[in-house]
Amino acid sequence: MNSVIKGAGYVLVHAPDMVLHAGTTQTTEKIVNPDSEYLKELPNHIRSYEDVVAYMPNQTYIGNMTPEELAEHEQPWVGKNMENAQRYGKFGEIMPQDEFLVLMQVCDVFELVYLDKEFVSATKDKLAADPVIGEDIMAKVAEGIDGAEIKRLVDEEHAEPLYHMGNLVGCVKRAHDVDVNLSAHVMFENIACKASSVLALLHAVKAAGIDKADVEYVIDCAEEACGDMNQRGGGNFAKAAAEVAGLVNASGSDLRGFCAAPAHAMIEAASLVKAGSYKTVIVTAGGCTAKLGMNGKDHVKKGLPAIEDVLGGFAVVISANDGVNPEINLDMLGRHCVGTGSAPQNVIGSLVAAPLAKGGLKITDVDKYSPEMQNPDITKPAGAGDVPLANYKMIGALAVKNGELDKKELASFPAKHGLVGWAPTQGHIPSGAPYIGFAREDILAGKINRAMIIGKGSLFLGRMTNLFDGVSFTIQPNSGAQAEEGVSEEKVKGLIAKAMKEFAETLMADADAE
């Protein structure tokens, strides 16, 4: 019996000071070209929290706007703020930087993160007001230390400074005097990744309506590595985040595969559940501070804001078949193999056409494809084009080559079977995953019948292989089959009622929007 997608959480963290101080484009520039015009100009291109919340792709990410609604607005979307934009959405939230710094401190269990006590007292209550932040988390907020001591730790003890609105408000100490894997900078990156994963986990649990104690396993598919000099990527982000999120019955592990990792992790989770190993598994990923402002030079040069100013996180709850929620079909998995080659047509063939052929389906039988959903506002000015659109053109072109689509229909293929991109360039975050929450809803509502999630990864960046990578899977309506135990008729009725209610709310929201 196939596993089902019970719900998903999507979070963004506004990180303006981290763009300036932690993004590798900026840190590299400070080394090779410290007096550059770019570094002088960049601070004038940082967006306010309000602008980040009102930015339509961000509102789409947290579920306050559908991809279809976003597509109705002409690109670029930057500068066209949404009215009445909200911090919270049905999938998650856009957390401001100050609250996130406190959450980072909560996520540090080795006394490495220190915050200014005045900053903590000014911020604490704001974080406590977040509906997913419980008393268990607030109990871990430390009082903070004197600003002068923070400055000393930064100046004399190699601590990584933490800024908010240009002010030094805290630091991350190094966890070892010699080991570069535990340096202050690495600890900062890892704790930021962990904290955004925790936030995503909390929202996913809420969205799926499950009990925290139900979660038996967590798979982290981010792109950071934690470990020490004897085991550089030892792990385990998954269990570390599950601990803070209060998933007391969960174990977990990390899965890595660059941007393809979320799709790999979803398949692994669905398989573990289908096999009966675990009943409920969450796939989670936090964000990547290094990628903040990655294409900032191009954005600044073109007079745009530095749009890569948010950390992304997501978490998807996969559980045993409840007879209601959409299923992950494991009989039609796409796989880029060692022998597939790197020609784009081979890549798309192995990820799209080959798995569909296994199920006797054509490319046009999939209603919506979700490959890499990078926001074109970010990638187009940087010379990478519109990544989702390029993927749809490739899929359409393959359908033409295979005789499944008339060449005349190629032009309309992307709009019909595709989506516009709304995800920040946080590596693994845009890769297929952003659509899972919407796909679940659209299938429950009967709007679509089949969605394909495609993850692709640039393995060559790790200099271990020149190979490309990717996997794909399809999501389909529930076949009505139920797990043998644990799901009563009453529960099913409850789930149906919940789904109907959600659908009704969507309709009402649509009506309101009109």
Place this chain on the structure above:
Amino acid sequence: MDLENQKRVKEFAEQYGPENIVVLLGAAEGEASGLAAETVTAGDPTFAGPLTGVSLGLTVYHICEPEIKAEVDEQVYEDQISMMEMVLDVDDIVNEMSSIREQYCKYL
């Protein structure tokens, strides 16, 4: 262009002589192709990498340009590139590349 790649381009130009080298690009659109081409001819326009202020003037083409396509085995081109040829704006790429070559290539 990636800083490490700039370093390698510079080293190869020194090792083999710039007149013996051809750079082939696979960029996704015209502007990015032009910037990469400018980097290996006039120098890094972003002033970030080892090719800043270094005008190698190398011969540079995009793999989708007709001159290159004509020299590649037809079947191999079909297998490796043809689908992307349908996807990319080849005219835009050709325009950008030609403009950079006319201005900065020293060995045409």
Place this chain on the structure above:
Amino acid sequence: MSILSGKKVIIIGDRDGIPGPAIEECAKTAGAEVVFSSTECFV
């Protein structure tokens, strides 16, 4: 006159355009010697 034949070729592919190894396959058939092949990633 041939552009590629007998030349040392440096390949800078793009993950979202044409990746390095695909260009490499092509260049080899034109009589070029590929001395370096890399793929860039902007996302």
